[in-house]
Amino acid sequence: QVQLVQSGAEVKKPGASVKVSCEASGYTFTGYYVHWVRQAPGQGLEWMGWIDPSSGGTDYAQNFQGRVTMTRDTSLSTAYMELSRLRSDDTAVYYCARDGPSYTALTYWGQGSLVTVSS
Amino acid sequence: DVQMTQSPSSLSASIGDRVTISCRASQSISKYLNWYQQKPGKAPKLLIYATSSLQSGVPSRFSGSGSGTDFALTITSLQPEDFATYYCQQSYIAPRTFGQGTKVEIK
Numbered sequence: 001q002v003q004l005v006q007s008g009a010e011v012k013k014p015g016a017s018v019k020v021s022c023e024a025s026g027y028t029f030t031g032y033y034v035h036w037v038r039q040a041p042g043q044g045l046e047w048m049g050w051i052d053p054s055s056g057g058t059d060y061a062q063n064f065q066g067r068v069t070m071t072r073d074t075s076l077s078t079a080y081m082e083l084s085r086l087r088s089d090d091t092a093v094y095y096c097a098r099d100g101p102s103y104t105a106l107t108y109w110g111q112g113s114l115v116t117v118s119s
Numbered sequence: 120d121v122q123m124t125q126s127p128s129s130l131s132a133s134i135g136d137r138v139t140i141s142c143r144a145s146q147s148i149s150k151y152l153n154w155y156q157q158k159p160g161k162a163p164k165l166l167i168y169a170t171s172s173l174q175s176g177v178p179s180r181f182s183g184s185g186s187g188t189d190f191a192l193t194i195t196s197l198q199p200e201d202f203a204t205y206y207c208q209q210s211y212i213a214p215r216t217f218g219q220g221t222k223v224e225i226k
Contacts, residue, residue: 037217045155046217047208047217049213100168103169107165107168107174
């Protein structure tokens with residue numbers, strides 16, 4: 001079965017960077033884009049971007065351009081999302097997710113990784 | 120970017136009620152509209168994809184409709200486990216924007 005398992009919670013200081021991992025299993029990792037979505041406390045869902053694990057190609061939402069980097073390690077079937085120059089309003093749960101087998105909807109989700117930015 | 124606007128932002132309903140949530144896109148997105156359910160502390164769960172296709176395992180009391188810019192999620196006969204927040208999302212073009220969410224509460 002498809003599983004996406006994310007790294008644990010992190011506490012970071014303003015200005016630092018954080019790197020969240022998402023290990024995929026149960027399917028061919030290079031066959032599907034990995035998307036990243038975040039949710040600030042009590043707020044809605046915000047799509048951050050995606051990475052194509054096959055080519056390494058990425059597409060980032062404008063709000064995160066210049067601060068986010070999505071990478072992957074195909075040997076580990078793992079995708080990474082790094083966010084730099086952290087601010088307090090980056091405190092959120094970060095999710096990785098994957099589309100369905102034949103449709104563009106986020107069907108499989110990781111469990112979420114809480115990133116807290118605090119001095 | 121395509122802006123997605125949901126209405127209402129919240130609603131109160133009773134068990135057995137029929138509930139409809141609307142979602143409007145700022146431009147045509149064809150049929151590329153998805154609905155998710157989220158409960159506190161959990162990852163979102165896909166309910167409906169491509170406007171009206173029911174995700175495997177989702178009860179048939181959930182249905183989706185619409186096209187172009189106006190879409191709706193309907194829950195017939197609301198059940199206790201349906202109290203949650205619902206989000207629409209367009210997958211027509213990047214960025215794959217979400218609506219702001221609709222919280223369904225118990226009356």
